[in-house]
Amino acid sequence: MTKETQYNEDNIRSLDWKEHIRMRPGMYIGKLGDGSSADDGIYILVKEVLDNCIDEFVMGAGKTIEISIQGDKVIVRDYGRGIPLGKVVDVVSKMNTGGKYDSRAFKKSVGLNGVGTKAVNALSNYFRVESTRDGKSASAEFERGELTNQEHLDETSRRRGTKVSFIPDESIFKNYKFRSEYVERLIKNYVYLNPGLTIVFNGEKYFSENGLKDLLSESIAEGDRLYPIIHLKGDDIEVAMTHSRTQYSEEYHSFVNGQNTTQGGTHQAAFRESIVRTIREFYNKNYDASDIRKSIVSAISIKVMEPVFESQTKTKLGSTDMGGDLPTVRTYINDFLKRSLDNFLHKNTEVADALQRKILQAERERKDLSGIRKLAKERAKKANLHNKKLRDCRIHLTDSKKERNLETTLFITEGDSASGSITKSRDVNTQAVFSLKGKPLNSYGLTKKIVYENEEFNLLQAALNIEESIEDLRYNNIVIATDADVDGMHIRLLLITFFLQFFPELIKEGHLYILETPLFRVRNKKETIYCYSEQERQDAMAKLGAKPEITRFKGLGEISPDEFKYFIGEDIRLAPVMLDKALMIEELLSFYMGKNTPDRQKFIIENLKVELDRVDEL
Template sequence: MADTQYTEDNIRSLDWKEHIRMRPGMYIGKLGDGSSADDGIYILLKEVLDNSIDEFVMGAGKTIEINIKENTVHVRDYGRGIPLGKVVDVVSKMNTGGKYDTRAFKKSVGLNGVGTKAVNALSTYFRVESNRDGQSKSAEFETGNLVNEELLEESSRRKGTKVSFTPDETIFKKYKYRNEYVERMLKNYVYLNPGLTIVFNGEKFYSDNGLKDLLEDNNNQEDFLYPVIHLKGDDIEVAMTHSKTQYSEEYHSFVNGQHTTQGGTHQAAFREAIVKTIRDFYGKNYDASDIRKSIISAISIKVMEPVFESQTKTKLGSTDMGGDLPTVRTYVNDFIGTHLDNYLHKNQATADALQKKIVQAEKERKELSGIRKLARDRAKKASLHNKKLRDCRIHLQDMKKDRRLETTLFITEGDSASGSITKSRDVNTQAVFSLRGKPLNSYGMSKKIVYENEEFNLLQAALNIEDSMEDLRYNNIVIATDADVDGMHIRLLLITFFLQFFPELIKENHLYILQTPLFRVRNKKETIYCYSEEERRQAIEKLSGKPEITRFKGLGEISPDEFKNFIGDDIRLEPVMLDKAMSIDALLKFYMGKNTPDRQEFIINNLKVELDLVEENQLQPK
């Protein structure tokens, strides 16, 4: 082998734009196409928005306007405006920003001076405009390169900053902003900043009651065991209740307005503080899992100079509150110890309902303990030769791995379908769990069934969510079944299982349906996969002449070589979302209870479209 020279010429120094464009994952987590809430296009919006939020926190500007039209995003605030002489530097020079000056921004989010630079570098079009002191300065960029700047000596525009950008399609492939994800992000901002109004495409978002509104808007209140307990202090706010229907624990945690989806020191302290306070209040040494079972809660704290465990700030690493304040653990423990205890003393009905729930949880846990041990032994044995799970190398808990947010578990049915996915998957980030036939209808059953049913028990073990959502091994759980009547039924049965026992997987947007093409349209030069009747018509038009049209009846008949086109960069996922207007219990009763005329009518109306499509296309040439 030829000797490869290693000289000064091999050492290449990338400028800031090149580095961000070459390694976008270091700055924004993952790329994606907008089908997942943590895809890069939402992080770009968040980075711009964080600066406007910091202005509001500093008492400058009570309204932020956001417009998204044809993938171009506009964010306008009415804060102080960027100092005019620094408009270009702030969005194009690394480590430049006002957040380094703690006098100006005491407890802000955007601390690293990287945010807007990353947005600039990853956008084909980026424009920033600052209005202050009766003047206006704007600068325009393309992929981070300055193409135009302008200063208006006299301007009547209201003070503040406006940023517009179009994410680069060569980096974010075939992306689309989903309003549901944008709205959810904006709601979190207004819950954390009472008094702030955000207007998104003409719709107003505003919150009077902070985290109390968060819990009430995210759930149907009929599912609550008792009214939300809402506690506020100088640098802390807490809201909590327990669910009548869900088994698992649910936490929404925030630091300086940043949604820490991976938790961290503040969330750990909160979980610990609830257990200690409740044990002390009732004078009984209840098991921690019985106290926290079914909790639905939110905590927000403000910390000086927070330390996060990743660039996208999803997990708090700080142990101190900053300044003269105590540790995060002590601060949270003291606050909960005083205020939750006071609340329970003053609200006897809540205290009684809570104690009854803990006793019930204890009874269920003891009933389950024997079967749980058996199930664990069985799962251990099965995992040694578990043919159901073909695992991947990277998992969601690998905090140091760039691609951990791409981790995906496909749940498939039948040998041929799972064989195709297994052969064409990315072994680093994609795992496959294979079902044997139709899963059990778990509606109305107790947690006991999860351990007694081998399939459910192994699925729970694969996801690693028996004790806590914090240990979830995959960011995306994708149901991959055929689009026929049987496939639809399997989807429904799996969604029932997750709704019944792990609803926060759905609430936190981890559950998806894999969209696979209905048709392949091709001629000798080009192949187009079509996911709808409309796409098929467009493909026939585009290829003209008489292209060959194939209708895919099931996943099993798609070859592995072809399948890799549908689970790679161009994967299409449909998120499973909860209807907040219906309680989880009512939702399950409607879909999975005894057959009702309402449901029959719903199924007939919704299935008709699919069957019409199948019948029509059986007439098409193959």
């Protein structure tokens, strides 16, 4: 008979606000991460502080925000109205305290839950807030949410506004590092959505005059636009769109009250639906929805009264109503597009003709592919039953909402030895392995047909589940895990070419990474240190002293499964593959992967760097 577990008053525990945030940080900031992904927690902390500054700007207070990130310290300064001096401590340390509950002050605010800066405070080992207004100031300092110091000045010459400084707690965010590219992307989205706002980041100014049109100008190079960007604005809505000449997939940037809803929501679904309806009615043709939306690159921003998001990090809108006397989100967006986009196409016949040609081309390509796609799906179905290439995990990104914050990863490896080591040491719940056989095909210049004809590409596409849409992606992270030798680098390049050619949004949305593995193991009888660079090796040698044993890893297959678990577990190091600016992908691939040998040869010679191992020390 099973012994009954006691359950009494001693089992009930009340956590104070900071304990709860620190014990369950994922509830407040999503995943933790080390800064290698754009949605890692350290960027959510920056965003939570910035959201308050943006709300001040929206209310007409303060046109400039200054941000400084040096090492692990973040400083954010606005020139808004400043937190009321008597409430400086409460606003950053008492739950359900804030100005945004007063809808008169903040009608269409980003955050309404009063949690944001409290989470930053609780998850920082140093946090300082300072408010200045009416020639006076007040400041408070905290350590992991505990108040350590308070000051009041009855007279100051400082400009009004709020200044927040913090250092994320390394015991929660392990081995983290801020990547300026992700902070810049966050900042650019803020200025696109708030024309007239200037944000200064580490001395560089960011400003936008044309809103979402500027966002799309950066997202898609001019030479890749099928027609000039269509830019439409209403009272609580702004839309920008064009179609790509070369991209196969749909690309959406969606926002609610200035919040980047990376997982879409009711507004993005309504936008996709309304584009199809409006274009069908304009041409009076019942075109297939996928043909209309194929290659679209677009952005939508709406403002909603008291929005309801599906998570604390506000990445997906759940609201169905605009608020107040306005209709539903779906009706509002549909009416706006039906009126504004229809008018635009009537006035701009060249754009309308180019768009129709693109739709007809997509229709032809879809019909041409239908036969081979059917064969490929049947082949993939049979292969999946005995697929030796994919060793899948149990949890996927497309599973229940409860699992969305879990890091699900697909490692793409070369050869049996490397895939064997990773397979034996991986977390079977969240880490899958796809094993390549030799070098993949150079897909530059090939059509989508090759994805179905080439068994390896077809199985990779099936493993990722991205044939129809990136929204069906089964893994947060796609990690290329190849040796750091010439062959391994070549395989990386061929895989990146495949993704750029057919699924560039995976790179644009930050899903593709390179696995960093240690170059050296330095150890003595007491301690083992894995080193990822020559500098780390020297530091490890200095730390361990007395001639430690040094091993140089030449390939992934040399690393035993027992050791590999350290490199793909909590301390995994990933280098994100990024497209920093609106590069013309066609030109990029043409130069590096096309038949321009003399130009490329000259580039290699001029940029070649030779690194010699210091063999004498090994």
